[in-house]
Amino acid sequence: MTDLSVDLAAASQRVQVGGREFCVLPQAAAEKLAKGSQRSRREVERAALTAGIIPGRYLRNVGTVGISGQLRLLNATVAVVGCGGLGGLVVELLARMGVGTLVLVDGDVFEDNNLNRQLLCTEADLGKPKVMAAYERVLAINAAVEVRCHETRLTKENAAFLLGGADVVVDALDNLPSRFVLERAARRLQIPLVHGAIAGFLGQVLTIYPDDPGLAELYGPEGSRERGVEVETGNPAATPALVAAYQAQEVVKILTGAGEPLRRRLLYIDSAGGEVYTLNLGERGKEEQKAAGTRQGPAVVSFVGTSGSGKTTLLVELITALTRRGLKVAAVKHSHEENAGDAPGKDTQRLKQAGAEGVALLTPARTALFYPLADEEAGARLTDWFPGVDLILVEGWKHGPFPRVLVFRAGVSEPLSPPPPDTIAVVGDVAAARAAGLPADRPGFGWEEVEELGEFLMRTFRVGAGQN
16 A cells, blocks of 8 residues: 555645634545545545644534544544434434544334434334444444444443443443443443433433442432433433533543543533533532531521422522522422422422522432432432532421421411421411411511521521621
8 A cells, every 4th residue: 555645635725714724635535545545534534634634524623622632533432332312413423523433332223202302213214223223324424434333232241342442431321220230341441431311301411430439429329220210201302412412522522632521520401491500429529518618518408388388489589588698509399209300480490590509309219300319318418419508498398307497378388287396487477387386486487578587597507698
């Protein structure tokens, strides 16, 4: 084979982009050189990038990752485990970015219910193996990418063989046992793992390096449940696209060194409320808590009352009042229904819009929809999840472990008699609450006395200006 340097120089063109001039190899020229020199397209692209010549298809990449970063992508191997809603789009994006080798693992075939969201699924492809559709798609997008397909399910027995040689692995699976198998294999092979999951309008992304806290931080002990809650909450078309885009971006950052990967930080996407925020995990969360001050963590107080007593409306007003005073507040919605979810314009979205720094949803089975932790275990971890706030307000949870403020509405709340133990105050119809058995020494605040309630909480929990 002849040296390509002369042919590359002759075939390249000078192109102006954003005031900068680049030496670019057009797509047609790259194909012609590969055929004429009996080299693969990837060999031609690698030689071009090594010589400082940008293959035209990557011209819009180099402003972000640079020529050296593009060469690292071309030389990299990425394993994508699961080629459905998440994995199909991850494969597409990585092929377009120019990742040189993709290892695809999936034992499933396309079914009717995949058509709503899985990019690779068409009506003509029903019954086709997902890895085969992914293989065909990659070849149509970027013939320089080498694709290795494994039409099988990842197991503890085959994981080392399937993932060997990969620089990064992407978790695009849909069941927890397989996710834990994948995580263990990635740790043994010392490979970074990019985790993604969806549930209705919600999505999450986390990058796990071999020594980082991982899936147990999110899902609790291995074996606690078979699947996440996406079966219950649905898989709308846009949510996997959002999460897959973040996963692909994490892969690019890891391989090129650009940006900061989501290590020990769970990216949480609430597309219904238009919110994206992060929760620190493991040692990172502990360090943030230490930096926040000498207090062990924020104070937590529950607002309890019967359904219809006005708890959510009260907390919205209270959060607004406290944040006006400069306090940082987190809010938690508790439900006794295991499969409870949020609806647009209600519950945690209203609390977030009122000014809460962060929000969570707790049920007897899971937390914030993704965490299959019982509410008691989740309650013990609230101060770790919101270490930077002054006060955490919990809506509901009559039997929780925190001090309680009773929200009492005459004609509605009488079934809650006598008041729960550890009640520190009452809000609403105070006289009716006392008539129902609330001790007279507990402070009372009317519906319009939200500012006074805020001052009481600041004094009681020693937060805010002038408190130590």
